[in-house]
Amino acid sequence: MGAPMETxxxxxxxxxxxxxxxxxxxxxxxxxxFATGLCQRFWYVDSAQWFIxxxxxxxxxxxxxxxxxxxxxxxxxxxxxxxxxxIARGRWGPSMFIKKGDLQDAVHNIRYYFGLEEHLARCDRYxxxxxxxYWTILVGGVLMMGTGAVLWLPTFxxxxxxxxxxxxxxxxxxxxxxxxxLINAIWxxxxxxxxxxxxxxxxxIFTGDISRERMLREHPIExxxxxxxxxxxxxxxxxxxxxxxxPRPEPGVP
Amino acid sequence: xKQGMKLILGLAxxxxxxxxxxxxxxxxxxxxxxxxxxxxxxxKGSFFKLANGDSIPTYVNPAKYKVSVHNALAxxxxxxxxxxxxxxxxRFATRDQYRMxxxxxxxxxxxxxxxxxxxxxxxxxxxxxxxxxxxxTDCHDAHSxxxxxxxxxxxxxxxxxxxxxxxxxxxxxxxxxxxxxxVEMSTAEDNAHDKLRCSDCHYGFSSEEHxxxxxxxxxxxxxxxxxxxxxxxxxxxxxxxDSVHYTVLSQGNLSAPVxxxxxxxxxxHHITRGVKGRTITTQKCRKCHPGVYxxxxxxxxxxxxxxxxxxxxPVCIDCHTAHNxxxxxxxxxxxxxxxxxxxxxxxPAIVSKYGLSTGVLNAYLSDFHGVxxxxxxxxxxxxxxxxxxxxxxxxxxxxxxxxxxxxxxPVVVKANLVKRCQKCHKDANENFPxxxxxxxxxxxxxxxxxxxxxxxxxxxIPLMGLGFVLxxxxxxxxxxxxx
Numbered sequence: 212m213g214a215p216m217e218t219x220x221x222x223x224x225x226x227x228x229x230x231x232x233x234x235x236x237x238x239x240x241x242x243x244x245f246a247t248g249l250c251q252r253f254w255y256v257d258s259a260q261w262f263i264x265x266x267x268x269x270x271x272x273x274x275x276x277x278x279x280x281x282x283x284x285x286x287x288x289x290x291x292x293x294x295x296x297x298i299a300r301g302r303w304g305p306s307m308f309i310k311k312g313d314l315q316d317a318v319h320n321i322r323y324y325f326g327l328e329e330h331l332a333r334c335d336r337y338x339x340x341x342x343x344x345y346w347t348i349l350v351g352g353v354l355m356m357g358t359g360a361v362l363w364l365p366t367f368x369x370x371x372x373x374x375x376x377x378x379x380x381x382x383x384x385x386x387x388x389x390x391x392x393l394i395n396a397i398w399x400x401x402x403x404x405x406x407x408x409x410x411x412x413x414x415x416i417f418t419g420d421i422s423r424e425r426m427l428r429e430h431p432i433e434x435x436x437x438x439x440x441x442x443x444x445x446x447x448x449x450x451x452x453x454x455x456x457x458p459r460p461e462p463g464v465p
Numbered sequence: 466x467k468q469g470m471k472l473i474l475g476l477a478x479x480x481x482x483x484x485x486x487x488x489x490x491x492x493x494x495x496x497x498x499x500x501x502x503x504x505x506x507x508x509k510g511s512f513f514k515l516a517n518g519d520s521i522p523t524y525v526n527p528a529k530y531k532v533s534v535h536n537a538l539a540x541x542x543x544x545x546x547x548x549x550x551x552x553x554x555x556r557f558a559t560r561d562q563y564r565m566x567x568x569x570x571x572x573x574x575x576x577x578x579x580x581x582x583x584x585x586x587x588x589x590x591x592x593x594x595x596x597x598x599x600x601x602t603d604c605h606d607a608h609s610x611x612x613x614x615x616x617x618x619x620x621x622x623x624x625x626x627x628x629x630x631x632x633x634x635x636x637x638x639x640x641x642x643x644x645x646x647x648v649e650m651s652t653a654e655d656n657a658h659d660k661l662r663c664s665d666c667h668y669g670f671s672s673e674e675h676x677x678x679x680x681x682x683x684x685x686x687x688x689x690x691x692x693x694x695x696x697x698x699x700x701x702x703x704x705x706x707d708s709v710h711y712t713v714l715s716q717g718n719l720s721a722p723v724x725x726x727x728x729x730x731x732x733x734h735h736i737t738r739g740v741k742g743r744t745i746t747t748q749k750c751r752k753c754h755p756g757v758y759x760x761x762x763x764x765x766x767x768x769x770x771x772x773x774x775x776x777x778x779p780v781c782i783d784c785h786t787a788h789n790x791x792x793x794x795x796x797x798x799x800x801x802x803x804x805x806x807x808x809x810x811x812x813p814a815i816v817s818k819y820g821l822s823t824g825v826l827n828a829y830l831s832d833f834h835g836v837x838x839x840x841x842x843x844x845x846x847x848x849x850x851x852x853x854x855x856x857x858x859x860x861x862x863x864x865x866x867x868x869x870x871x872x873x874x875p876v877v878v879k880a881n882l883v884k885r886c887q888k889c890h891k892d893a894n895e896n897f898p899x900x901x902x903x904x905x906x907x908x909x910x911x912x913x914x915x916x917x918x919x920x921x922x923x924x925x926i927p928l929m930g931l932g933f934v935l936x937x938x939x940x941x942x943x944x945x946x947x948x
Contacts, residue, residue, distance in 0.1 A: 254836050264847055269840040324939035326946075365900060366892045374899020375912060381833075382907075382915050386922035393926060397933045407944045 225421040234416045236286045243279035247272045252385045284356045306336040313339035335432040351391045358384040498539040501549045516558045529609040564600045571601045585675045626663045642683040657733045666693045684719045691723035704788035740774045750781040765869040802857040828904040861885045
């Protein structure tokens with residue numbers, strides 16, 4: 212995405228300003244959606260009821276939830292449109308697409324955790340964990356958007372859909388919401404804040420910058436492509452222990 | 466010695482007891498004059514004609530006269546101018562005129578001071594000052610002349626009061642309505658108040674006191690009389706203060722029911738348990754709510770009560786309660802409805818024998834409408850926020866006209882349901898009611914699509930969470946090892 216930018220020796224540009232803004236938008240809309248949605252899903256819990264009353268009633272909570280839903284849907288549609296448009300026009304490669312190598316990377320990393328491998332898997336611009344998170348949220352987001360619309364306007368949708376689709380939409384909406392919430396609350400928050408490598412906060416998505424050292428550790432394939440060298444060469448220079456475990460896939464984003 | 470004394474005392478008491486009726490009734494022979502008069506007047510069938518065409522029987526019961534307090538008096542002592550030889554012709558316009566004249570004769574011997582000694586007479590004498598004349602023979606038989614109790618010894622207050630109130634009498638209100646004062650004492654065993662004295666309810670009245678009361682109307686009297694119930698039934702009385710009936714009454718609608726209207730006055734039954742009692746209560750409500758009663762009687766509940774003597778079905782008071790009846794048109798009442806229906810429909814002991822699901826209440830409460838209803842109630846209680854009405858049981862099933870869904874044509878049920886939905890969801894079509902899963906919890910046999918979605922997530926979400934947590938621990942562990 213963003214062009215590499217030499218800020219001293221160590222800093223590299225990873226995200227453009229638009230992506231930083233987009234992330235802020237997603238934070239805002241999802242925090243509001245989770246707060247106003249989870250209290251509706253777990254309405255029988257005391258704290259949920261406390262929150263609803265603090266928000267001055269369930270009608271307000273639903274209204275805010277729907278407004279945030281509209282904002283989220285707008286962000287989602289814009290994101291898909293830009294991604295599809297960008298790829299179609301060749302401005303960037305399909306770096307988020309899931310590849311066969313991602314599964315191998317996952318197996319490799321688990322072996323590494325158990326001490327069966329020497330080093331972490333060599334990843335491209337996005338590693339398999341980031342891809343998993345991205346796609347579950349993207350697909351989940353589309354699902355939430357659709358089912359949310361059905362729940363918002365049930366009489367409109369039952370003109371074409373069977374009546375049973377409303378409780379089905381409710382089941383999907385609330386379960387998928389919980390799934391996305393858990394991915395965010397456990398996985399994303401760990402990786403971005405509590406992971407020993409990121410603590411106290413992985414600032415890349417807020418500043419757009421990443422250190423070359425981290426690029427080398429986490430995204431060596433992309434770094435090699437940026438610097439125009441082979442992965443083995445790059446790791447040979449910067450990372451003595453590291454050795455190439457797989458051939459370099461097609462080039463990442465310039 | 467002591468034994469002897471006791472015997473003598475006992476005999477003396479017996480003797481006195483035997484002697485007392487003789488003293489009271491008198492045993493004297495009738496005078497010659499009286500016997501002569503009775504030769505004609507002791508026979509039934511002759512009448513004295515009044516000027517207005519009315520007639521008075523001239524019959525005097527010789528047996529009663531013989532034992533009366535006036536038996537020693539000759540007839541002419543009261544019927545002056547009459548004797549064995551003289552029988553002058555008299556003319557009276559009306560029966561009342563005759564009776565007033567006759568009463569004046571009594572007063573010749575019984576002076577006002579003597580009569581006044583009894584409070585009931587004192588009141589009557591007061592009325593005379595207002596121009597209302599008292600007629601002795603209204604209460605005292607003319608020729609037996611006994612005390613109003615009929616010569617019996619009065620043993621109880623009730624007996625005392627009944628000695629007058631067994632007779633036909635009435636009180637006139639300011640609006641000229643008459644209140645009958647005749648009391649029909651129940652001899653039935655189930656009279657709940659058979660141990661009470663009259664003055665327990667009619668406080669202020671006794672053998673000594675008989676205050677004068679003046680009511681605007683008969684209804685006013687009934688309402689005032691109901692106030693006396695609270696002296697014993699204070700718990701019920703305070704409940705009625707919260708009822709819609711009391712609210713309506715206090716707004717000036719005197720037709721609103723008070724205690725007496727449902728419970729009666731002098732004949733108050735014990736609560737009857739079982740179908741009979743439950744049926745009786747519906748009849749009380751029917752008096753004022755006949756329309757609702759008719760609808761109820763045709764409903765699945767009413768039909769079972771009246772035709773099958775079913776004890777499980779609700780009667781009026783099961784939903785509306787008996788004393789603190791809420792206004793059913795308020796939101797507060799509306800909010801209580803699911804719990805009301807749930808009292809039976811979530812109770813396996815009641816509904817399972819009819820093949821009905823007991824899960825309906827929970828299914829409702831955890832669905833959109835039920836959750837919203839619960840939150841609206843909390844909002845109203847804690848934020849004083851007026852809530853909007855939201856569909857409860859009766860909005861879809863009806864209230865008094867509930868019919869059984871199983872016995873009806875499914876097409877009709879669905880068509881009716883669409884109409885119910887459209888009350889709130891204006892543009893709902895025939896697909897829309899299917900969104901309601903007939904209160905069933907989704908399962909493989911009922912609504913499998915929803916069941917499978919839920920099950921899939923129920924398996925996948927914990928697995929995924931577990932995977933994340935494992936990976937995090939492995940990550941931290943490896944990080945620690947590397948250091």
